[in-house]
Amino acid sequence: MGDHDTITIPHMASGRYAPYGPPPWYFEGYSASVVLTFDPDAVQDLIPAPLTLTGSPVCRLSIHDMMCDYGLGERFPQDHPDQAHFGEAVIGFMVECDGVIGHWAPYLWCTSDAELTVGRELYGWQQRLGEMELTRPPLRRDWRPGDRVTGLVTRGRRAVFDLSVTLERNEDLPAEIDGLTVSLDPAATNHHYTETVLAHPTTQAVTRRLVSSSMDDVQVSSLWSGPGRIAVHAPELTFLKNARVLGGRWHELSWRKPWPNRLVGETTEPPSAP
Numbered sequence: 001m002g003d004h005d006t007i008t009i010p011h012m013a014s015g016r017y018a019p020y021g022p023p024p025w026y027f028e029g030y031s032a033s034v035v036l037t038f039d040p041d042a043v044q045d046l047i048p049a050p051l052t053l054t055g056s057p058v059c060r061l062s063i064h065d066m067m068c069d070y071g072l073g074e075r076f077p078q079d080h081p082d083q084a085h086f087g088e089a090v091i092g093f094m095v096e097c098d099g100v101i102g103h104w105a106p107y108l109w110c111t112s113d114a115e116l117t118v119g120r121e122l123y124g125w126q127q128r129l130g131e132m133e134l135t136r137p138p139l140r141r142d143w144r145p146g147d148r149v150t151g152l153v154t155r156g157r158r159a160v161f162d163l164s165v166t167l168e169r170n171e172d173l174p175a176e177i178d179g180l181t182v183s184l185d186p187a188a189t190n191h192h193y194t195e196t197v198l199a200h201p202t203t204q205a206v207t208r209r210l211v212s213s214s215m216d217d218v219q220v221s222s223l224w225s226g227p228g229r230i231a232v233h234a235p236e237l238t239f240l241k242n243a244r245v246l247g248g249r250w251h252e253l254s255w256r257k258p259w260p261n262r263l264v265g266e267t268t269e270p271p272s273a274p
Contacts, residue, residue, distance in 0.1 A: 005072065008117065016083065019114035021071030024216070028254035029066030032134055032149045034163050034228035035173070035182045035246045036061065038093075042239040046106040047095060048210065050265065051193055054096035056180040058246065061163055061230060063151035064088040064253070065134045070114050086112035087132040089153040089160070091237070095193060097264055102191030102212060107236055109153055109160060123213060123260060124196035130155040143167050143224055149250045159233035165248030168226030173247045182246050190215040190255075193264065204271035212262040215255040223251040 006018040038059050047053060067077045067084050077084035088110045095104040109130030110116055119125035135149040147167045153160040175183040195210045228248025232240045 007071075008121070016080065019070070020118045023071055023257060023259045025071050025118075025257045026069045026074070026254070027066050027257065029064060029252070030134060030136065030250070031062060031064045031253045032151050032163065032165055032248065032250045033060045033062040034165065034230050034248040035059070036228075036230065036240065036243040037180070037246065038240060038243055043093065043106075047093065047104060048195060051095040051097050051104055051210075053093060054101055055094050056182070058180050058182055059091060059093045061161060061240075062090050062092065063132055063134050063153060063163065064090075065136065066253075068115070070118065083112065083114060086110055086115045087130075087134070088115065089130065089132050089151070091240075094189070097193065097212070100191055100212065100262075101189065102193050103189065104193050109155060120196075123192075123211065124194040124209070128155060130160060137222070143170070143222070143250075145169070149248075155234070161230060161232045161234065161237060163228065163230045163248070165224075165228045165250055166226045167224040167250060170222075170224055172223055173225045173249055177246045180246065190218050194260070199271075205268050206271065207266065207268045209266045210264040211260040212264055213260040214258065216258055218255045219253070221252045223249060225249040 005021050007022045008018050008020055010018055035058055038057050040053055040057050065087055069076045069084065088108065090105045090108045092103045092105045095102060106126055108125055108127045110127050111131060116127050116129060119127045130153055132151065132153045134151045137143060145168050148164055150164045152162045173182055175181065192213050193210065195208060198207050225247060228245045230245055
């Protein structure tokens, strides 16, 4: 593998030491989510300007069991399942900026160095290493009504959250429940806002760069939905302890991830006084 195959150090990626190649990256796997209410006043500090919360006060907790080629070609997941396979957990809010609606995720957890590195370096996802498990579909039959999907997330052997979805319908949740909009179709809401925060190595000035990116060619299949349940344990999720779960969903998912495609804003601030 030569310099042209990777955009991260080391440029000569012998031994697969460089974690990723250039976009686009291709993802596929399974996803389970619960949608739940939240108090907008309790999360205002988690939403950076100029982003603003939009729509009903409904957010999602999701766990993904995925494979990614990290820009290294379709043979990479076949030859390196240990490096291509990863788990990810996320809390997402719907936000708006300049008329464009997208997701903002103040907290994410993931299981692999490649996912952590590319997410933070290129996009500014707020990722931390964690551990997670997610029920997979049966091998000898299709899902049946009454089957249950369970997801567990931990970090450093401490529980973060767990969720479950009892599958009732081979279709999505209703678009509206109790007057609240719950539709989170990833094919229709494929914009994501992320923010990198970098300090200059000598002046210590801090540059914040807010960008918008998209997931292209999103495909959702085998979508099931039903009642959901959560239990939150991590202190950063305390504001969800009294949240009302509106439902849950499970589906197969694939998409293509390009470069970030829009610079929303960039500011440079002097270093804080010691």
